[in-house]
Amino acid sequence: MFYPEGITDREMLAFYANRFPLVELDFSYYQMPGIRTMEGLERKTPEGFTFCVKAHKSMTHQVPEDGAELTLVFARFREAVAPMTDAGKLGCVLLQFPWGFRRNRTNEDYLVRLRDLMAGLPAVIEFRNVEWVSEDTFGLLRREGFGFCCVDEPRLRGLFPPLAVRTSEIAYVRFHGRNARSWWNHKEAWERYNYMYSENELSEWVPKIRQLDTKESRTFVLFNNCHAGQAATNAEMMQSLLDLV
Numbered sequence: 001m002f003y004p005e006g007i008t009d010r011e012m013l014a015f016y017a018n019r020f021p022l023v024e025l026d027f028s029y030y031q032m033p034g035i036r037t038m039e040g041l042e043r044k045t046p047e048g049f050t051f052c053v054k055a056h057k058s059m060t061h062q063v064p065e066d067g068a069e070l071t072l073v074f075a076r077f078r079e080a081v082a083p084m085t086d087a088g089k090l091g092c093v094l095l096q097f098p099w100g101f102r103r104n105r106t107n108e109d110y111l112v113r114l115r116d117l118m119a120g121l122p123a124v125i126e127f128r129n130v131e132w133v134s135e136d137t138f139g140l141l142r143r144e145g146f147g148f149c150c151v152d153e154p155r156l157r158g159l160f161p162p163l164a165v166r167t168s169e170i171a172y173v174r175f176h177g178r179n180a181r182s183w184w185n186h187k188e189a190w191e192r193y194n195y196m197y198s199e200n201e202l203s204e205w206v207p208k209i210r211q212l213d214t215k216e217s218r219t220f221v222l223f224n225n226c227h228a229g230q231a232a233t234n235a236e237m238m239q240s241l242l243d244l245v
Contacts, residue, residue: 002232017045020235022052022091024174024222029054029096032073033080042083050091051084052124052172052220059117060097063110074117081121091220092147092170093118096126099158103131108140115144124149124172130158141167148172150212152205154180164208170220171212173205175234177225194227197234199241206241 003012016023025041027033033053041051056077064070077093084090095114101107111125125141126149141148147170151160155178164173177195186192213219221238223231239245 002229002236013041013044016232017049019232020239021048022050022220022222024052024054024094024224026054026224026226028077028080029057032056032058032076035080035083038080039083042087042089045089049089050220051089052091052222053081053084053093055093055095060095060101071117074119078119078121085121090122091218092122092124092172094124094126094149094172094174096149097128099128101127102129103134103137111140111146112144114146122168122170123147124168124170126151126172126174127160130160133161133163138165138167149174150208151176152178154178154183156180156183159183162205162208164205164212166212166214166217169217171209171214171217173209173212173219173221175205175221175223175225175231177230190227193225194230195225196230197225197237199237202234202238202241205238209242 003015007015013023033056056073058064058073059077064073081090081093114123124147127137138148145168147168148165150162150164150171150173152162152173153159153176155161175197177193177197178201179192179195182191182194209219209221221235223234223238225231225234236245
């Protein structure tokens with residue numbers, strides 16, 4: 001178990017920040033973050049700490065058709081992350097699109113539009129659908145200045161393979177676990193990510209991460225298998241494998 005027994009929810013981030021230099025905030029997908037909440041999180045972390053913030057679902061999954069409403073959604077999100085930007089602690093915004101976000105002209109146009117909507121915030125795009133595996137896709141991300149989210153997830157038909165590609169100054173690797181049985185068949189969302197990586201499985205990514213990590217890039221490695229503290233345990237394992245501890 002990563003967190004000590006009896007620790008409160010309010011104490012967890014400060015404890016985590018003493019062990020790791022980086023965290024991915026996922027609650028912001030389910031609930032549009034508020035500026036006071038983000039100010040509070042920023043204050044609990046030391047200088048040099050980095051936040052990667054997942055975009056709200058209205059930016060990736062339930063996108064408003066009305067242009068004015070969409071602009072307002074992005075403006076609210078940008079305002080919320082301002083405390084982290086001002087403190088120099090915002091690594092990037094992660095825009096994770098669903099499997100149903102397929103490769104077509106409409107969705108490609110939306111990716112292009114995102115650059116204006118993000119108003120200069122650093123951003124990384126995560127695809128789930130294998131249709132986006134294409135040099136044209138990577139070229140589009142490079143032109144728009146977006147990072148590409150490399151993923152490790154179950155080797156199921158239609159999902160993204162474990163590619164190591166960098167399309168901006170940000171290299172991003174996200175581990176979802178390899179729980180193939182529960183990926184499509186689950187009652188609760190956490191069941192999909194209920195997985196503990198072995199050291200051998202993580203070792204597969206070590207040369208890929210080193211390949212991505214150049215002098216011209218910032219490299220973020222995050223674990224989304226958050227059930228029962230598995231993400232933190234695997235993150236410690238990866239730190240050791242990369243000789244960071």
